[in-house]
Every structure is written in structure tokens, then in C-alpha cells.
Amino acid sequence: MPLLDLLPLAADIAFRPEVLLAVLLGVFLGVTVGAIPGISGDMAMAVLLPFVFTMDAAAAIGMLMGIYKGGLFGGSISAIMFGVPGTPGAAATMMDGYPAKQAGRPNSALHTALYSSVFGDLAGVMVLIFIATPLAALALKFGPRDFFALYIVSIVVIASLDKGRVVRGFAAASIGVMLSMIGRDPFTGAQRYTFGIPELAGGIGLVPLLIGLFALSEIMIQVGRSFHARVQTEAQRAAQVAQDAGYDPRKDKLSRQEFRSLWRAMTIGSATGTFIGALPGAGATLAGFLSYALAQRASRRPQEFGKGCMEGIAAPEAGNSATAGATLIPLFSFGIPGSGSAALIGAAFIMQGITPGPQMIEANMPIIYAIFILLVLGTLMNLVVSKALLPYYARISLIPPRIVLPIVVALAVVGTYAISNSVTDVWMLVAAGVFGVLMRGFGIPIPALALGFILGPGFERALRQALMLGQNDWGYLLQSPIALAIYATGAGVMALFFWATFRRGQPDAA
Amino acid sequence: MRHDLDRKFVVGACILLVLGVWGLWHTYFGHWRPGPGGGPMAIPRIMFLVLIPAALLMIWQAFRYPESCQTETVPMRVVGAVVIWALLYFWLVRNLGLVSSTAIMLCVAMLVLSPRPMQSLKLVIPVAMLSAGAFWVMFTQIAPVLQVRVWWF
Amino acid sequence: MMTKKTIAMSATIGLLLSATAAVAEFPSEGPIRIVTPYGAGGGIDIAARILAQVGEAHLGARVEVVNMPGAGGMDAANFVRQNGDDGYTLIISDYGPLITLPLLEDTPYQPEDWVPLTQVTEIAPTIVARSDAGFDDLAGFIAAAQANPGSVAITHGAYLSSSHLPLLRLQDLAGFATNQIPTSGGGETVQFLLGGTVPVAVTTPTTIAGAVEAGDAVPLAVASAERVPSLPDTPTLAELGHDVVMPVWYTIFATANVPEDIVAHLSDGIAAAYASDEGQELAARANVDARPISRADGLQDIYDATFETVRETLESVN
Numbered sequence: 001m002p003l004l005d006l007l008p009l010a011a012d013i014a015f016r017p018e019v020l021l022a023v024l025l026g027v028f029l030g031v032t033v034g035a036i037p038g039i040s041g042d043m044a045m046a047v048l049l050p051f052v053f054t055m056d057a058a059a060a061i062g063m064l065m066g067i068y069k070g071g072l073f074g075g076s077i078s079a080i081m082f083g084v085p086g087t088p089g090a091a092a093t094m095m096d097g098y099p100a101k102q103a104g105r106p107n108s109a110l111h112t113a114l115y116s117s118v119f120g121d122l123a124g125v126m127v128l129i130f131i132a133t134p135l136a137a138l139a140l141k142f143g144p145r146d147f148f149a150l151y152i153v154s155i156v157v158i159a160s161l162d163k164g165r166v167v168r169g170f171a172a173a174s175i176g177v178m179l180s181m182i183g184r185d186p187f188t189g190a191q192r193y194t195f196g197i198p199e200l201a202g203g204i205g206l207v208p209l210l211i212g213l214f215a216l217s218e219i220m221i222q223v224g225r226s227f228h229a230r231v232q233t234e235a236q237r238a239a240q241v242a243q244d245a246g247y248d249p250r251k252d253k254l255s256r257q258e259f260r261s262l263w264r265a266m267t268i269g270s271a272t273g274t275f276i277g278a279l280p281g282a283g284a285t286l287a288g289f290l291s292y293a294l295a296q297r298a299s300r301r302p303q304e305f306g307k308g309c310m311e312g313i314a315a316p317e318a319g320n321s322a323t324a325g326a327t328l329i330p331l332f333s334f335g336i337p338g339s340g341s342a343a344l345i346g347a348a349f350i351m352q353g354i355t356p357g358p359q360m361i362e363a364n365m366p367i368i369y370a371i372f373i374l375l376v377l378g379t380l381m382n383l384v385v386s387k388a389l390l391p392y393y394a395r396i397s398l399i400p401p402r403i404v405l406p407i408v409v410a411l412a413v414v415g416t417y418a419i420s421n422s423v424t425d426v427w428m429l430v431a432a433g434v435f436g437v438l439m440r441g442f443g444i445p446i447p448a449l450a451l452g453f454i455l456g457p458g459f460e461r462a463l464r465q466a467l468m469l470g471q472n473d474w475g476y477l478l479q480s481p482i483a484l485a486i487y488a489t490g491a492g493v494m495a496l497f498f499w500a501t502f503r504r505g506q507p508d509a510a
Numbered sequence: 511m512r513h514d515l516d517r518k519f520v521v522g523a524c525i526l527l528v529l530g531v532w533g534l535w536h537t538y539f540g541h542w543r544p545g546p547g548g549g550p551m552a553i554p555r556i557m558f559l560v561l562i563p564a565a566l567l568m569i570w571q572a573f574r575y576p577e578s579c580q581t582e583t584v585p586m587r588v589v590g591a592v593v594i595w596a597l598l599y600f601w602l603v604r605n606l607g608l609v610s611s612t613a614i615m616l617c618v619a620m621l622v623l624s625p626r627p628m629q630s631l632k633l634v635i636p637v638a639m640l641s642a643g644a645f646w647v648m649f650t651q652i653a654p655v656l657q658v659r660v661w662w663f
Numbered sequence: 664m665m666t667k668k669t670i671a672m673s674a675t676i677g678l679l680l681s682a683t684a685a686v687a688e689f690p691s692e693g694p695i696r697i698v699t700p701y702g703a704g705g706g707i708d709i710a711a712r713i714l715a716q717v718g719e720a721h722l723g724a725r726v727e728v729v730n731m732p733g734a735g736g737m738d739a740a741n742f743v744r745q746n747g748d749d750g751y752t753l754i755i756s757d758y759g760p761l762i763t764l765p766l767l768e769d770t771p772y773q774p775e776d777w778v779p780l781t782q783v784t785e786i787a788p789t790i791v792a793r794s795d796a797g798f799d800d801l802a803g804f805i806a807a808a809q810a811n812p813g814s815v816a817i818t819h820g821a822y823l824s825s826s827h828l829p830l831l832r833l834q835d836l837a838g839f840a841t842n843q844i845p846t847s848g849g850g851e852t853v854q855f856l857l858g859g860t861v862p863v864a865v866t867t868p869t870t871i872a873g874a875v876e877a878g879d880a881v882p883l884a885v886a887s888a889e890r891v892p893s894l895p896d897t898p899t900l901a902e903l904g905h906d907v908v909m910p911v912w913y914t915i916f917a918t919a920n921v922p923e924d925i926v927a928h929l930s931d932g933i934a935a936a937y938a939s940d941e942g943q944e945l946a947a948r949a950n951v952d953a954r955p956i957s958r959a960d961g962l963q964d965i966y967d968a969t970f971e972t973v974r975e976t977l978e979s980v981n
Contacts, residue, residue, distance in 0.1 A: 046730060178533070186847075187845050189768075223592055336850045350869070357876065
């Protein structure tokens with residue numbers, strides 16, 4: 001059917017009040033639950049799945065996608081305001097988002113996050129609509145050895161993120177991978193590194209580890225400071241109060257010029273996120289971290305990263321949001337759900353009697369195009385809804401730490417428990433918090449450890465599948481053009497980075 | 511500014527080194543169920559082979575570049591207090607109910623952190639109640655995922 | 664302490680998310696929870712959510728679905744063991760967490776600690792080849808595998824999962840060996856099959872439906888007693904002379920301590936809910952082949968038979 005005949009049909013399906021309302025509600029819910037640590041967009045989508053039965057296809061998928069998009073941005077709100085990543089995908093956004101908030105720029109940080117989220121999301125959706133097929137064909141060609149190459153290059157690039165701490169980065173990454181090995185060996189079911197503790201057999205949960213390492217450890221250090229304030233003298237206290245009240249909403253604006261300087265970071269993030277999103281199994285968290293690392297390499301001011309610079313927010317946020325549209329690419333092209341969220345969307349399609357796969361687009365043209373329209377509309381709704389709410393979120397900065405810190409700890413505890421009602425998860429959270437404090441004390445980069453942990457299982461699966469396919473020949477790992485291309489790209493990025501550092505005359509303390 | 515060798519940093523790196531050597535030894539001589547594709551010890555072995563040189567380099571750096579290898583003092587007593595508060599709060603949530611224990615524990619924590627507890631009561635109590643209400647909305651109404659009692663009884 | 668606006672908002676959202684409860688007789692203490700040992704959006708989850716939609720009229724209580732993934736299903740099973748003796752907390756599961764896991768290691772529960780209430784549906788593990796793999800029937804695949812033992816690569820879900828066990832049993836009975844590559848699940852299985860990494864895979868009819876329709880993959884055989892409605896031309900393994908009947912059932916269980924009259928009430932009520940017009944309509948839309956089997960229809964025998972087959976297969980491996 002030619003596009004011109006199709007569009008009015010699709011528009012008829014999309015532009016109905018109840019459909020638009022469903023999408024709007026989805027976005028609103030997504031932003032809200034995304035900001036709650038422990039409750040991800042996936043969970044909200046799962047809770048709403050039953051309603052999908054009774055809705056029509058466009059409204060149902062539009063609403064679920066709205067939650068997904070909203071959730072990706074919502075996670076960054078708590079990442080920036082509290083240093084607690086609301087969803088794992090927001091962990092990378094936090095690396096500069098939280099320092100920016102502490103530096104008195106929460107409003108700018110939130111706006112940067114929102115604009116880059118919308119930008120990345122639109123990029124992912126456009127790729128889904130216009131060039132899904134070739135990208136999906138490339139993604140389908142990825143075998144175990146290619147995933148192995150992707151994971152190892154990602155780990156290396158992110159372990160060397162922190163200049164001057166590269167060695168500690170590698171130590172952290174290897175510890176992270178080791179932590180992900182705890183539990184059951186996926187290939188034999190045998191227990192590893194559980195030391196006879198039954199609770200460890202299920203492995204360490206991702207969300208408890210992330211919230212503990214990133215958030216709880218930071219809070220512990222801040223409580224130390226805040227408690228210090230309680231026992232100090234009257235004069236010191238007055239200074240502290242002045243500092244706490246130092247946030248001035250009027251000074252905290254994102255200037256047009258500053259926004260323009262973010263294009264490069266946003267483009268890098270969107271491209272990385274779209275590609276990673278289209279790969280089954282890689283996910284929003286990897287997209288965020290990898291975008292951050294690549295944007296830092298490409299930035300004119302790489303030394304600002306980690307100190308609250310807007311580029312360091314724009315890149316990972318564009319990156320993790322770009323996965324929203326892109327994760328549907330393997331689903332639409334081959335019926336392969338590439339992520340948990342894609343599996344839920346796939347389930348919703350199945351509930352509507354549409355089997356995801358190569359024929360679904362042709363067989364259901366008007367509905368699919370209506371969904372495309374709603375994907376774009378959902379992004380714009382996210383922009384409007386969030387833009388209206390941001391000033392209120394930013395005011396959280398006005399509340400003194402002694403009030404906010406206990407709430408955040410309580411939120412982390414209950415949120416972690418809510419993931420799967422597991423007591424073990426809460427123990428993990430607390431242990432990870434203490435471990436995070438120690439890591440901070442030794443200057444060991446936490447993102448490297450987190451990424452090692454996230455990629456560990458996929459890394460192991462890819463390596464062992466490849467070794468099995470190659471009959472235990474390690475050379476098999478290199479006999480793939482895709483893997484070689486990934487290694488070459490990784491080597492190129494690293495070389496560029498070290499060359500640039502060298503030329504600037506900043507000898508790397510390694 | 512001159513920096514001396516930070517002993518704590520060296521000790522930390524040594525612990526990593528011991529962990530790495532033990533782990534590597536364990537992947538060769540530990541008790542492993544044999545498995546396909548290099549076995550369950552394949553990735554751990556690679557990771558320990560990364561960890562050992564990293565730990566050695568850290569020790570070398572501590573002597574060569576002491577200025578970039580300083581540890582920060584960690585207020586262990588405060589960390590312990592937060593841990594105890596978090597676990598106590600969690601225990602209460604499971605035994606008393608979500609809303610009541612959130613309100614109580616938030617009050618306690620906010621008052622402890624306040625410079626003048628008695629004068630902060632006016633602010634702390636409503637904020638704690640409001641937060642408990644927000645928790646109720648978030649975890650039992652928006653996303654009914656939490657399997658705990660909500661109220662006192 | 665909340666503002667009116669907040670209350671109104673939360674009430675609206677609350678209404679949206681949870682249907683109001685109307686309660687009578689046995690289920691007089693609030694909703695019936697159905698715990699799934701897997702994440703949301705999978706086949707079991709969808710099957711459970713159909714009941715959440717239609718169950719109230721037949722059971723007398725609202726039905727809630729709780730996803731409790733973790734520890735290979737042990738978390739969910741333990742939760743139901745600890746909270747389910749009153750019949751208000753049930754588990755919907757395949758045989759993996761309840762039969763395979765206890766047979767493989769020390770679990771706090773045994774297969775006989777569960778009472779099957781109603782079987783919702785049955786999924787046939789399907790052996791499927793890429794269309795350019797060089798064999799278009801099972802005999803061709805077995806011949807190729809026998810010619811070069813251990814060299815034909817084949818993917819399935821997790822190790823010793825319900826897509827792996829039928830393959831192991833077939834290999835044991837037909838006498839051939841393959842290079843079995845475990846994956847993280849259906850998505851990765853199809854990825855490796857269609858991407859050219861492996862020529863053959865074991866997965867479910869739904870997972871592979873799109874690729875079969877497009878002609879990219881050819882189903883070779885299904886491991887159920889009868890042919891699958893969605894793949895009418897694909898023979899069963901039994902038809903081809905291999906005694907491998909290992910369908911994956913999705914069955915709702917109560918713990919063994921639930922009183923008998925409540926078990927009967929639940930068993931019949933759940934079966935009636937799935938058999939109702941509304942239940943069948945939802946199931947058809949969701950591509951779930953809902954053919955409920957209650958205790959009165961002999962569900963206990965099916966459960967016991969599955970236990971025997973799984974035990975034999977696992978013994979043949981070790």
C-alpha cells in the first residue's frame with residue numbers, strides 16, 4: 001500500500017481521543033514510576049498488561065510505549081535529584097547529573113536530561129520507522145563471538161573512563177564481572193562462589209547492587225557530613241545553613257548557548273543507543289555507559305566529565321532513551337524480543353492477535369503506522385508533561401539534606417524490597433552500600449564495577465557459546481568480520497583517546 | 511603539596527592481590543563441576559588474570575605516584591549507624607506495616623540529624639507523615655508490587 | 664495529610680489498576696494471588712493474566728498476578744509454600760521449578776508437596792531447522808547428527824530446561840549426539856537460528872511462528888502427544904517412532920496443605936473460568952491454546968507421568 005493512502009488510515013486510528021489519552025496516561029505513569037527506585041517501567045507495563053486485553057491495539061501499544069519512554073526519563077529524575085538511579089538505565093546519567101545538582105544546577109541538569117531524552121528517543125523511533133530492516137539484518141548476524149567482542153570492548157572502554165585511574169578501573173571491572181559470577185552457572189546449574197550460603201545461589205540482584213553502590217554509599221558519606229553539622233559550633237552551623245540554602249532557582253537556567261554545545265554529545269548518544277538498542281540483549285544500561293564513554297572521548301572538554309557537566313548528562317540520557325524505539329527493531333523485523341521491555345510489548349501484540357515477526361508490518365500496515373505515529377506523539381507528550389513538572393522537581397533542592405537523606409534511604413530500602421519481595425535483596429543493598437563507601441575511599445571507579453557486573457553474564461554466555469561452537473578453539477573467536485570490526489573500532493577509539501591526551505601534554509598517570 | 515606513601519592504599523591493593531592469587535589458584539585446583547565451553551571457571555580465570563596485574567600496578571603506583579593514590583577517611587561509625595537504621599527500618603516494615611514504620615523511623619532519623627531537635631519537630635512530623643503517605647501511594651497504589659502489611663495491624 | 668488532589672489522583676490510578684473486589688464464601692479474605700516464577704510478559708504470565716481478567720466470576724474473589732522471578736523459580740515456590748496453606752496464594756508454573764529443580768538439588772520442597780489444580784494449556788517443544796540447513800525432516804537431521812557425532816550445533820533455552828530435556832531424551836532413545844548450545848531463552852535461540860550461528864533449534868511454536876510463516880525456518884517435529892493446531896503439518900515425535908512426549912504444561916498449583924474442599928472449589932472454578940466464553944475469547948486473542956484440565960479430568964495422573972519422564976531423562980544424562 002503506498003504511504004500516501006496509508007497515512008490517513010493510520011491517522012484515523014491514532015488520532016482518537018481515547019487513544020491519545022491512553023498514551024498520555026502511559027507517559028505520565030512512566031515518568032512517575034520511573035522516578036521511584038525499584039519500580040521500573042517494565043513493572044508498570046507488566047501491571048497494566050491485563051488492560052491490554054480490553055483496549056484496542058493502537059491504544060494498548062501506545063500506552064505501553066509511553067510508559068517505557070516515560071520510565072527511561074523518570075529514572076533520571078531520581079538519579080539527578082537524589083543520586084539514586086530510578087532505573088538501571090539511569091545509572092550512567094547519574095555520573096554527571098548528581099554532581100550537577102550538588103553544584104546548584106538541578107534545573108539545568110533536568111532540562112538537559114529531558115531534551116536529550118526526547119532527542120535520543122526521536123532518533124531511535126525514526127530509525128525504527130525508516131531503516132529498521134537493514135539494521136535488523138545486521139543485528140541478526142551477531143553471533144556469540146561478536147557479542148563477546150562487543151562486551152569486551154565495552155568493558156575496556158569504560159574501565160579506562162577515568163583518566164589517572166585506569167588501573168583501578170580494570171581492577172573494578174574484573175571485580176564486577178566476578179560478582180556477577182556468584183550464583184548458578186548458567187550452563188551446568190552448578191553453584192559458584194556461594195560458599196554454601198543458599199541465599200547466594202540466586203546470584204546478586206542488579207538493582208540492589210546499583211542502588212547500594214551508587215546511592216547508599218553516597219548517602220552514608222553525606223550523613224556523615226550532616227551529622228557533623230549537628231555537633232559543630234554556632235558559627236559553623238550558620239555557615240552550613242547558608243550553604244544548604246544556597247540553591248537559587250533563578251540562577252539555575254540552561255542557556256541557549258549551553259544547549260547548543262550539547263549537540264555532539266546528544267548525537268553520539270543517540271547513535272550509540274540506537275545501535276545497542278537494536279542488538280538483542282544489550283540494553284539501556286550499556287547504551288548509557290557506552291554513550292558516556294564515547295562522548296567523553298569525543299568532547300572538547302573531557303576533563304569536565306564527572307564534575308557535573310551537561311555533556312555528561314546529555315550523552316547517556318540520549319543513549320538510554322534511543323534504545324526505546326530501537327529495541328522494537330528486532331521485534332518487528334524477526335519477532336525477537338531484545339529486552340525485557342520488548343518482550344512485554346511483544347506480549348501485548350500477541351494479546352492483540354498480532355504475531356511479532358517479519359510479516360506483521362505488511363499484514364497490519366495501518367495499525368503499525370498508527371503505532372509509529374503514536375511513538376512520535378508519545379515522545380512529544382513526554383516533553384510537554386515533563387517540562388511542566390520539572391521546575392517542581394528542581395525545588396527538591398531547597399529541602400535541607402537532614403530531611404531528604406532519611407527519605408532517600410527509606411526509599412532505597414522499600415524500593416529494593418519491592419522488586420521481588422526478597423529479603424536477600426535488602427541485605428545485598430546494605431552490603432553494596434558499605435562496599436561502595438570503601439570503593440570511594442580508595443578512589444576505585446564505581447561505574448567500571450557496575451558495568452562489569454551488568455555485562456558479566458552476557459560476556460560469559462557469549463564466550464562459552466563461542467568456545468562450544470568452535471569446538472574449544474580460541475581462534476574461532478576472531479574468525480568473524482563483525483567481531484574484527486568491533487575490535488578495530490575499539491582499538492581506534494582507545495588510540496584516539498590516548499593520542500589526544502598525549503598531545504594536550506597531560507601525561508596519563510595510568 | 512608533598513604526599514607520603516598511603517599505607518592503607520597499599521594494604522587495600524595487597525588484599526586485591528591476595529584475592530586474585532587465591533582465585534586463580536582456585537580456578538585450577540578448586541572443586542569445579544566440568545562444563546562445556548571452557549567450563550564454569552573460564553571467565554573467573556580471565557578476570558583473576560586481569561585482577562592480579564592490576565593489583566600489582568596499584569602497589570607500584572602507590573610508591574611511584576603517591577599524590578594520586580591517597581585514600582579518603584571514611585566515617586565508619588556513621589556508615590554503621592546508617593546500616594543499622596536501614597535494617598531496623600526494614601524489620602519494622604515487615605513486622606509493623608509500611609506506613610507506620612516509615613513515619614516513625616523518618617521522624618527518628620530527621621530529628622537525630624537536626625541541630626535543634628525540639629524546634630524541628632514542627633517541620634519533621636508533618637514531613638514524615640507526608641512521606642509515609644507518598645510511600646503508600648507509590649508502592650501499594652500506583653504499582654501494587656509490595657507484599658507487606660500496610661498499616662499497624 | 665495528603666492534599667485532596669493527591670487523593671483524587673491516587674484513587675483514579677488505583678481504580679485503573681485494580682478492579683474492585685466483591686467477596687463471598689471461601690474466598691472471603693481478599694484476593695487470590697497467583698505467583699509466577701518468571702518475569703512479566705512471558706507465556707506463563709499471559710496465561711495467568713487471562714485468569715486475572717475472568718477469574719472473579721468463577722472463583723468469587725479477585726485474582727492478582729505476582730511475578731517473582733529469581734533463583735530458577737525457587738523464590739516463588741518458597742513464597743507460596745510459606746504463605747499458601749490457606750489456598751489464597753497459588754503458583755502457576757511449568758515443570759522446571761517444581762519437578763526438575765527438586766530432582767537436581769536440595770530444595771526446601773519436593774514434587775509431592777504440590778497439588779495440581781488446573782492445567783491451563785500445553786506448549787509443545789518444537790524442533791525447528793533453518794530453511795537452508797540442508798534437512799527438511801527429522802530423519803535428515805538425525806542422519807546428519809549420526810554421521811558426525813557432536814558436530815551439528817543446536818540451541819535450546821537454559822541447560823536442562825523444558826526445551827533441553829526433550830532433546831536429551833530424543834538423543835538417548837534415537838542414539839545420536841549433537842553440540843548443544845544453551846541460550847538465555849527463546850529470543851536468543853531464534854536469533855542464533857535465523858542469524859546462521861546454528862542450523863537447528865528447540866523452541867516453542869509461538870516463538871518461531873513469525874519465522875515459519877516467512878519461510879525462514881522449517882519445523883521438524885513437536886514433542887507433544889498430538890499435533891499442534893498452529894503447526895498442523897508438523898508430525899509429533901511419537902508419530903515418527905520416538906517415544907518423546909514431553910509437552911510443557913502451564914498448571915496452577917496449591918500447596919499440599921490446602922483443605923480438600925478448597926482444592927476442589929479452586930480446581931473447578933479455575934477450569935470453568937478458562938472454559939468460559941470470555942476466557943476462551945481472551946485466550947484466542949492472546950494466542951494461548953487454553954484447554955483447561957481440572958483434577959476431576961485426571962490432572963494428577965498427568966503430573967505424576969511428567970514426574971516419571973523427567974526423572975528418567977535426568978537419570979539418563981548423569
